[in-house]
Amino acid sequence: MSTILQLKDVNKGFGEGLKRNEVLADISLDVEEGEFIAILGFSGAGKTTLMSMLAGLEKPDNGEIRFRGEKVEGPSPKRGIVFQNYALMPWLSVQANVCLAVDAVHQQKRRKNARNSLSAMW
Ligand SMILES: Nc1ncnc2c1ncn2[C@@H]1O[C@H](COP(=O)(O)OP(=O)(O)O)[C@@H](O)[C@H]1O
Ligand SMILES: [Mg+2]
Numbered sequence: 783m784s785t786i787l788q789l790k791d792v793n794k795g796f797g798e799g800l801k802r803n804e805v806l807a808d809i810s811l812d813v814e815e816g817e818f819i820a821i822l823g824f825s826g827a828g829k830t831t832l833m834s835m836l837a838g839l840e841k842p843d844n845g846e847i848r849f850r851g852e853k854v855e856g857p858s859p860k861r862g863i864v865f866q867n868y869a870l871m872p873w874l875s876v877q878a879n880v881c882l883a884v885d886a887v888h889q890q891k892r893r894k895n896a897r898n899s900l901s902a903m904w
Contacts, residue, residue, distance in 0.1 A: 787813040787836070792845035794831055805831050809845070830866065837863040859887045876900065
């Protein structure tokens, strides 16, 4: 088995001085290809913060995260995340919301695909 995801001594906190909130301390974890992992914790434990760092939406204060050996330094279509809350852009139409994702992930398959998928729904 090969390691698909690796966290090494990851630390993350928010705020400064007395208001500083150390959320995650020294998180190290190796995830093997094909493994199924669940992260459990009380509300506020840092699950979303951890997922945001895996997605590249937040940066660790210390430590590093590697996906297939490559350092995670930002979002990438190679690493997907399903948000807990709706992640639709309220100012865009249904089609434009679908196109946003399609265009980001499949740069070759353009708006026609989104339009075809939507017309099949109505
Ligand atoms: N962007 C942020 N700025 C300041 N504090 C944050 C931010 N994101 C999360 N936190 C704080 O970090 C802690 C962990 O939050 P979170 O990762 O959302 O926990 P969980 O998903 O386990 O409920 C909470 O105390 C939360 O208030
Ligand atoms: Mg959460």
